[in-house]
Amino acid sequence: MGTRPDIKRLQSRLDSYRLLVEEAKDYAIFLLDLEGNVTSWNLGAERIKGYRPQEIIGKHFSTFYTEEDRKAGRPERNLQHAFKEGRFEDEGWRIRKDGSPFWADVVITRIEDEQGNLIGFSKITRDLTERKRAEDEIRKLKEDLEHRVEERTAELKEANKILKQRTAEAEAADRLKSQFVSNVSHELRTPINAIIGYADLLKSEVYGPVAGEQREALEGIERNAGDLARLVNDMLDLAKIVSGKMSLERTQVNLGALIEAVAADLRPFSEKKGFPIRCVFERELPRIESDASKIKQILVNLLSNAVKFTDRGEITVRARKRGDRDGVEVVVQDTGIGIRPEELPKIFDPFHQVDGASTREYGGVGLGLAIVKELLQLLDGEIRVESTYGKGSAFTFLLPMRGQPDSTTPS
Known part of the structure; x- marks a missing residue:
């Protein structure tokens, strides 16, 4: 990354800002050397991250990253990005001294001397955990609401589709039933009764003697005509019940x-x-x-x-x-x-x-x-x-x- 910086020269350049930086409590502001080790620590850094200056100065800034990020080499990539581009900004989970996570907005900036040589990095961190929690809650509520609206809309569409289909089927069935029952009532009952009546007259030998085989045939006619009459009556009964015209005698x-x-x-x-x-x-x-x-x-x-x-x-x-x-x-x-x-x-x-x-x-x-x-x-x-x-x-x-x-x- 360049020649190892002169820490004293770096401290001299920042003397005019020292008071402002060290007293800031809402931002963690500190410096890193070329290797990424902490070289300064303000009150905001102590409040947000939980380390006292003597506990953290000299340690690598990867201490603040999650174990997963450290294994993935994320701290080194972030520093390399700041070195090449002059600035790196990121939001993500970081770790306090007590091990608790917090959502941080992090800005790492490249620092150069008067000749343009790299002498270190500044790092500013803001704790955005409450904002992150609120955003996540809002997003979750929004997703849940959208999901419920989608489900309810789909249910209503399906119910409406089924209702229309069943209404159409019921109307078609009613039309078919009414037409069929009407036709049966007018076209079948009279001839069926006539068949049954004539068969009975023939069996009674009103029109002359009836032989044994003829009597069996007449009984078959009566039996089948009776079945047909019962079928007609069944259809008429069902039509009466469905139309509400069948009365009760309790x-x-x-x-x-x-x-x-x-x-x-x-x-x-x-x-x-x-x-x-x-x-x-x-x-x-x-x-x-x-x-x-x-x-x-x-x-x-x-x-x-x-x-x-x-x-x-x-x-x-x-x-x-x-x-x-x-x-x-x-x-x-x-x-x-x-x-x-x-x-x-x-x-x-x-x-x-x-x-x-x-x-x-x-x-x-x-x-x-x-x-x-x-x-x-x-x-x-x-x-x-x-x-x-x-x-x-x-x-x-x-x-x-x-x-x-x-x-x-x-x-």
């Missing part, structure tokens, strides 16, 4: 007797396939105030599905009063084909079918469970399903007591 309902009656109606179909329908109730099942016809439709739909999708094992209907809630719980459990996990959230959607193969094998258009859910909502009830694919399903619905919860009847 009475005191003997739920145990109602379940037994529905099970008895469907047992011939399950027994034909080789499995029973069992009813298991509490010793005393409370009466509830509800609409018996709607509960019957719920039970018929659930048990019909259970019979349809079960080939072996059994179907069990359990009913009990809920101890933790004011209501009665009914479980329809089967050992049928079960439902895949990905299909469970959609099984109560109108016209939803698990897959095409099931539709072809078991029939139906996917209205039964949708009607069950809508009817239960109409009755202030609820339903859930648990299923293991290949092993069976359990549909559990809850009906509120509504009327006289203390009135009971043996099941």
Whole structure:
């Protein structure tokens, strides 16, 4: 860097500034020799860095740098920059005597004699820790705010997109449903009733004798026409429920007797396939105030599905009063084909079918469970399903007591 400076000559040049520099308390002002060793120390340096003059003079200025900076050779590069460019300014972390860090603004300036020879460096340091802390806090708050605004904006955009999509889907579905139900109501009910009526007249031999094979064919016509009539009625029922046009007739309902009656109606179909329908109730099942016809439709739909999708094992209907809630719980459990996990959230959607193969094998258009859910909502009830694919399903619905919860009847 040059010839070793004459320290006495350097001190002589700075005598006029000594008093001002030594008494300054807000700035650490001191001198370095060519090697970077401290040669002077003012009150500001003592206050900011914590060293007394006798503790630091003669030591290398890298003492004030962090361990990481020292290992990276940063002090030497800073001094070399001041030597080449005449001045070096930097902000960064520095270390006090007690080991605590502080954020410093540092200026290192090259000092020359009258002939332009390098004789040392001056170093001025300001403690900007409070400003740095405030800036960091402001920056953090700003970043957090920007992040929250971005997240909230994205959420609102996505919610708005979903809302628009669902609104459009709902409107399209409503239009399709209204049109479809209207067409079904006007175009199918009359001819279906006519088919059923004429088939009954033929079976009754109003138009002449009927042979055995002909009677079997007529029974097939009646059976399929009846299925079609039920499908039409299901669609009309669903439309009434959704449009709010279905009324309720609340009475005191003997739920145990109602379940037994529905099970008895469907047992011939399950027994034909080789499995029973069992009813298991509490010793005393409370009466509830509800609409018996709607509960019957719920039970018929659930048990019909259970019979349809079960080939072996059994179907069990359990009913009990809920101890933790004011209501009665009914479980329809089967050992049928079960439902895949990905299909469970959609099984109560109108016209939803698990897959095409099931539709072809078991029939139906996917209205039964949708009607069950809508009817239960109409009755202030609820339903859930648990299923293991290949092993069976359990549909559990809850009906509120509504009327006289203390009135009971043996099941």
